[in-house]
Amino acid sequence: MNALTDADTRRGGKNPPHAGLTSSVSPKAHSDGVSSPNVPIGNGEKPAWFALRVTYGRVEKAAELLRKEKVETFVAQHTISRIINGQKVFFKESLIPNVFFARMTPSHAHFLLEPSAQHLPSYIRFFRNKLLPRQADMMHPPIVISNKEMDNFMKLVSVKSEHIKVVDKEKCRFKTGEEVLVIDGAFKGVRGKVARVSSEQRVVIELTIHWLIATAYIPTAFIKKTD
Incomplete structure (x- = not known):
């Protein structure tokens, strides 16, 4: 460290x-x-x-x-x-x-x-x-x-934030399961799924099926559904 x-x-x-x-x-x-x-x-x-x-x-x-x-x-x-x-x-x-x-x-x-x-x-x-x-x-x-x-994963972890974390699937309350794109803020360009993590709305990406990584809090206005 x-x-x-x-x-x-x-x-x-x-x-x-x-x-x-x-x-x-x-x-x-x-x-x-x-x-x-x-x-x-x-x-x-x-x-x-x-x-x-x-x-x-x-x-x-x-x-x-x-x-x-x-x-x-x-x-x-x-x-x-x-x-x-x-x-x-x-x-x-x-x-x-x-x-x-x-x-x-x-x-x-x-x-x-x-x-x-x-x-x-x-x-x-x-x-x-x-x-x-x-x-x-x-x-x-x-x-x-x-x-x-990997490009998506590296984009997420390149952000300086204490709130980025690896999470258990059981602790994620996914909203719809649809993929979204973050269109504003520090995590702009990150693709994932909207979930409730630690009582906050975040975007969670799946790196293969082995790791789920969550952003910090993302406002709804910063999220756009992808086609």
Whole structure:
């Protein structure tokens, strides 16, 4: 957990190093943990986002190892505050503990992360989708996230707000289930569903079927139904 300096609080932290081509992700999203883009694509494969999990406290170290392999990474963080010596101090910490995201082709992902390959430390591994059948290697397939989902997710968490949170589905009271677009305010451009969370109206996005992330309070006037 790192204290934010005055220079960092507006954009959520210093930009990580970049190399090679620029990414299609917006500059604001880059400021919250996106690194350099993927290696060249081969065999007609398209890159996708993989959820990766690590042992406690090693997210930043693991993401740096992937960046050295020219892999685009994203460490989702959110703002929290503490009262220290009578003053409110803001910090950044992982939104989803011990999880970060990396964008690469499936073959490159398996090349780097299959245990038998030993290209990366064993504490970095795929976050696997246990809702799907096991593969030939008797492992569940990795969680793969579309670029559209990740762009929406990164747009949400790029906002400096103490009220962004991961929520349980049981604690969300969805209104209609229809997708909406936030058309004004700090979360402008975020797509999700309107729900009641912590007694407030918020927009909740679904990152695959594994995580629900809620914005801060959103006024009704800032919400538009999508077609």
